[in-house]
Amino acid sequence: MISRREFMQVVAATGTLFGSSVPWAKLSAQQKITQGDLLDFKPFGNVTLAHLTDIHAQLKPVWFREPSVNLGVGNAEGKPPHITGSDFLKFYNIASGSPEAYALSSEAFVGLAQQYGRMGGIDRIATVLKHIRSERGDNTLFLDGGDTWHGSYTALMTKGADMVEVMNALKPDAMTGHWEFTLGADRVKEIVNDLPFAFLGSNIFDNEWQEPAFDAVKMFERGGVKIAVIGQAFPYTPIANPRWMMPNWSFGIREEEIAKHVSAARSKGAELVILLSHNGFDVDRKLASQVKGIDVILCGHTHDALPVPLIVGNTLLVASGSSGKFISRLDLDVSGGKLKDFRFRLIPIFADVITPDREITALVDKVRKPYQGELKRVVGRTDSLLYRRGNFNGTIDDLMCQALIEVRDAEIALSPGFRWGPSLLPGQEITGEDLYNSCAMTYPAAYRTKMTGKFLKEVLEDVADNLFNPDPYYQQGGDMVRAGGLGYTIDPKKPIGQRISGMTLLKDGSTVDPSREYVVAGWASINQETEGPPIWEVVETYLKTNTPVRIKPNDAVKVVGV
Amino acid sequence: MKFYTRRESLVLGGAAVAALTLPGVAAFAKSEDAQATMAKFTGGKTASEGKIELKMPEIAENGNTVPLTISVDSPMTKDDYVKRVIVISEGNPRPEVATFNFTPRSGIAEASTRMRLAKTQNVVAVAEMSDGSFRMVKRQVKVTIGGCGG
Numbered sequence: 001m002i003s004r005r006e007f008m009q010v011v012a013a014t015g016t017l018f019g020s021s022v023p024w025a026k027l028s029a030q031q032k033i034t035q036g037d038l039l040d041f042k043p044f045g046n047v048t049l050a051h052l053t054d055i056h057a058q059l060k061p062v063w064f065r066e067p068s069v070n071l072g073v074g075n076a077e078g079k080p081p082h083i084t085g086s087d088f089l090k091f092y093n094i095a096s097g098s099p100e101a102y103a104l105s106s107e108a109f110v111g112l113a114q115q116y117g118r119m120g121g122i123d124r125i126a127t128v129l130k131h132i133r134s135e136r137g138d139n140t141l142f143l144d145g146g147d148t149w150h151g152s153y154t155a156l157m158t159k160g161a162d163m164v165e166v167m168n169a170l171k172p173d174a175m176t177g178h179w180e181f182t183l184g185a186d187r188v189k190e191i192v193n194d195l196p197f198a199f200l201g202s203n204i205f206d207n208e209w210q211e212p213a214f215d216a217v218k219m220f221e222r223g224g225v226k227i228a229v230i231g232q233a234f235p236y237t238p239i240a241n242p243r244w245m246m247p248n249w250s251f252g253i254r255e256e257e258i259a260k261h262v263s264a265a266r267s268k269g270a271e272l273v274i275l276l277s278h279n280g281f282d283v284d285r286k287l288a289s290q291v292k293g294i295d296v297i298l299c300g301h302t303h304d305a306l307p308v309p310l311i312v313g314n315t316l317l318v319a320s321g322s323s324g325k326f327i328s329r330l331d332l333d334v335s336g337g338k339l340k341d342f343r344f345r346l347i348p349i350f351a352d353v354i355t356p357d358r359e360i361t362a363l364v365d366k367v368r369k370p371y372q373g374e375l376k377r378v379v380g381r382t383d384s385l386l387y388r389r390g391n392f393n394g395t396i397d398d399l400m401c402q403a404l405i406e407v408r409d410a411e412i413a414l415s416p417g418f419r420w421g422p423s424l425l426p427g428q429e430i431t432g433e434d435l436y437n438s439c440a441m442t443y444p445a446a447y448r449t450k451m452t453g454k455f456l457k458e459v460l461e462d463v464a465d466n467l468f469n470p471d472p473y474y475q476q477g478g479d480m481v482r483a484g485g486l487g488y489t490i491d492p493k494k495p496i497g498q499r500i501s502g503m504t505l506l507k508d509g510s511t512v513d514p515s516r517e518y519v520v521a522g523w524a525s526i527n528q529e530t531e532g533p534p535i536w537e538v539v540e541t542y543l544k545t546n547t548p549v550r551i552k553p554n555d556a557v558k559v560v561g562v
Numbered sequence: 563m564k565f566y567t568r569r570e571s572l573v574l575g576g577a578a579v580a581a582l583t584l585p586g587v588a589a590f591a592k593s594e595d596a597q598a599t600m601a602k603f604t605g606g607k608t609a610s611e612g613k614i615e616l617k618m619p620e621i622a623e624n625g626n627t628v629p630l631t632i633s634v635d636s637p638m639t640k641d642d643y644v645k646r647v648i649v650i651s652e653g654n655p656r657p658e659v660a661t662f663n664f665t666p667r668s669g670i671a672e673a674s675t676r677m678r679l680a681k682t683q684n685v686v687a688v689a690e691m692s693d694g695s696f697r698m699v700k701r702q703v704k705v706t707i708g709g710c711g712g
Contacts, residue, residue, distance in 0.1 A: 047577045210674075238623045239708040250629075252619040448639060462707045474704055526708055535634075 020167035033099055033353050039131050044343040045333030046223035047272060048136040050129060052172075053145025053300035054322035054420070057163050058437070059364045061118035061351030062422035064323045066305070067389035068106040070417050071492055071562055073395075074470030076282045081319060091305050091517030103325060103348040104305055110385055111424055116350060119445070120324030122166055122348050122362055123356035128327050130168060130357060136331075139223035144172045145300030145320070146233065146278045149191070151181035153418050153436035159187050162194070162367035169363055173216050174198040178234030178241075178301060179420075182442050185246045200231020200276060202261055203254040213249050217261050225272055228265030230258060230294075232277040234301055235525045236476045242443055242526040253283065255290055258445055262293040271337045274298065281319055282472035288312035295339045298332065301477050303389070303419045307346050316342060323422055325349060373432040380543035382430055384551040387423040388438060391467065392480050392490070392557040396421055396438050399549055400523075400535065401484020403542030408448045408521035408532070411505060412456070412486045416524045417463065417479030427490045430543065435536050439523070444534035446523045454514035457500055460488060465496040480557075486512070487556035494561065506556060596650050599657040599696075600688055603648045609688050609696035614647070616687040616699045625679045625705040632662065633698065634671035634689045644671035645690045653683025679705050 072082025081090050085107050094100045102112035103119060133140050148167060149160030160183050167175075174197055181188055192199045192214075202216035220227045235253045238246060264272055275294050277284050280301040288297055289312050296316045305321030309330070315338075320328040326346050333341040368375065388394040397415045404413035421438035424430060451459070459481065466476040470493075480490070489502040503512035512518070523535040543549070600609070617631040634644045643666045649659040656676075662673040671689070679685075683703045689697045 236621060236708075239621055239706060243623060250619075250623055252621075252623075256617070459707060465704075466706060466708075476621075476706075476708075 019463065027417060028478070030388075032349060035127075035354050038347055039128060041135075041331070041345055042343070043135055043331060044331035045341065046139060047225050047227065047332045047334055048132060048140045049274070049296065049297045049298070049318075049330040049332065050132055050140060050142045051145065051318055051320045051328040051330070052125060052142070052324075053278075053298070053320050054147040054303055055120075055122070055324045056147055056151030056322065056420040057160075057440075058120055058152065058323045059122045059154070059162070059368070061117055061121040061124070061349075061478070062323055062325075063113050063425055063438075064325055065109045065113075065385070065387040065389060065423040066104060066106050067391070069391045069559075070389075070558075071391055071468070073468045074472070076285065076472065078305055079275055080310060081281050081302065094307075099348065099350065100307065103350075104307065106389075109218060109387075109423075110425060115422075116353040116385045119351055120349050121351045121354075121356060122170070122324060123323060123358075123360040124351055124354040125327055126170055126357035126360040127354050128347055128349065132329055141173045141220060141222055141227065141229070141274075142171065143229065143274070143276050143298055145177055145276060145298055146177040146506035147179045147300065147322075147420070148175065148177075150182060151437065151440060151464065152556065153375060153440050154368055154435055155487065156436065156440040156442070157371060158367070159183055164191055165276060165367055166360065166363055168196060169360060172197050173220060174200050174229050174231060174276060176200050176231035176276050176278050176300075179441075181233075181237050181246045182241050183245075183247070185248065186443070188246075193490070198229075198231070201231065201233040201245050202257050203229050203235055203251055204233055205250045205254075207250045209252070213442070216257070217265060219265070219268065219270065219283040219505065223334075226269050227272045227274065228270035229274045229276055230261045230265070232258065232275055232279055234278040234280075234477070235283070240476045240478065240526075243471065244528040245442070253287070255287060258287070258294075259291045262291060266293060270337060272296075272332065272334050277301075280477035281317070282475060282477065283477075284317055285310070285312055286472045288315040288317060296332075298328075305346060309342070309344050315382070316340075318344070320346065322420065329477070373469070375431065377432040378429050378550060379432060379435055379540050380430040382424050382545040382549040383426055384427055385423065385426055385547055386549065386551070388421040389419060390479065392559065393482055393554045395554075396423075397482035398551045398554055399465075399542075400439070400539055401482055402546075403539045404446060404521040404523070404535075405485050406546075407538045407541050408446060410448060410485070410519045410521035411507065412451075412518050412520045413460070413484030414520060414522035415482040415484070416522075417467070417481050418524075419477075419479060430547075430549070435539060439535045439539070441524065443524060443526070443530065444536065445530040445532040446521060446535045446538045447527065447530050448519065448521045448524055449530045450517040451520045452515060452517050453503065453512040456486070456512065456518065456520070457503060460490075460500045460503075461496055464490060464492065464499045468492040483556065487558075489558040489560055491561035492559065494505055502558070564667070569657045593652050596652040596657040596686065599648075599650050600686065603690070604696045605686055607694075607696055609698035611698060612708060614687060614697040614699045616649075616685065616701050618685060618701050618703050620702075621704040621706055622679055625681075627676045628679050628703060629674065629676050630685070631672065631674040632687045632689075636671050636691070638664070638666050638669055638671060640666050641692070643668075643692045645692055647671070647673065647687055647689045649675075649677070650686040650688065651677070652686065654678065654680045658687070679703055681705050
């Protein structure tokens, strides 16, 4: 729980240290929103940053339910972004039922979704960008935090080409990456070589010689201000994703590299230093306290959307959500080589409110056209709300686990704790597009194998430590692996090896025997040459005999000690 | 847009994934063995922290070959230099990983190598200075199954 005092500190920090920021809560009084309301921003200072991140190839508007469970551990316990539901609304003084409550929290999601409609759409984002640029002209920097070229059927089919074409039209000034690398190193090189803007990764090194594999920094001048943008790709790409897809590149946090680039940039006259990061929010919060001299960290990876920047020392942390739901606008007053003050707004992209940019709509239609048949094909229907986010389970993953158990004839199913994939509302038809939105990726094989009870526990312990290690530098930023057919108790605050207990085989209620082998089906293995049909085939097969989808409340994971 | 393709490096050691602990396969070094190795190196003297750095990833990408760099802050003059640095594993079958010897003519006290990590463990580096004092640094490196981030 957050005390009133802590909340006031947030407000005080934003108010006194850096001056006013536009209160988002203004909208909450009114039910009707207009494009003017959403774009309203009194221009400020001499530099404007526009930040978009983790859109996961969502070109079209989506439903996207934010998590109701997102626990923080260690120093992050009870702090943003680890505040959810009604606590979140209280913390940020947001009225229940308001547009912000719908956009930013899981509270009353289905009802509000029907009221306020879908969010996102790259053509709406283009409208916002155009507005910002018309207001701020050459003072604007548009930065993309990555996870852009992956996450949809068309991105999978075109190997990211659809996203590259559309994003190029939006003219970012720089980007970094994560899932981009799962297109394979050769494809990444091919795209990056032709990219009309910088692809930055200060933490990507050639594996053999430990030499930089990408540009680390790009210098800009905007509004007469010299700006250094340092890019930071997802540090655990070759661990969380298949290393064989990028065998010659090594990643890691490499804090000392960032520190080196910050001081080099300053000595080259940079007055504003920005880290365009795909570290994940808690990693960035720690990094801001360790590496001095970064003015702004544009955070990505963990998909958090925060209506107010968080301040660590003299560093502003901006978290702009995912799936195209938001774009952040940060106006900065930089003078005398220093960031003096700021004004911020997390702009919610209400798809029914913001007029699409006609040119970009046409471009989106063009790149999607060859795939319309598959995108529109109805594969099922759902009576339940389907969503992914949450530390321990999501109903989309419940569906996938059921499909894996039934179609692959397994006792237990494991589904990765990804945070991407839009939601589906009760009563909605499930199309090919919806299905792929939750599983389109380049290593989709649904394996079937045997694992001992002991190994299963090791897997759960290992993933839990990647999520709940009290030191954020050891966290990988996904959620807990989803389990089907298996119940367990988890105590997130315990050390590795002691978090998981009470493992139960749900089909007969028996205690999981460490020495017995269980038939396990799963997908997204990072091992090369994993065999099995792609996950979308498994789910589609399951839907043929299990439509409409009805997900029972999942009480298989018991969380204790928090 | 510059892209570094200067050296297309060799495909490293096949397609091994970060190895998960295989308990019981070998008798792993216990922390006591690591302490004994350190005591032997320091002659029982206490090593203080600071001045020595050990650069390793927080989480190993490939437990079979983990890069490490040790560096010691020293002027490396005839009167004040680093004599040797030992790298000790607390979780591998043998605690001693490597020992680097330096002289004032080394110029800087820095060395890089790669080591294998059998499992998540602490790696310790201890430096012997020319005045007979010792410096140490410890880092935890995780070896994980991976596969779930994002």
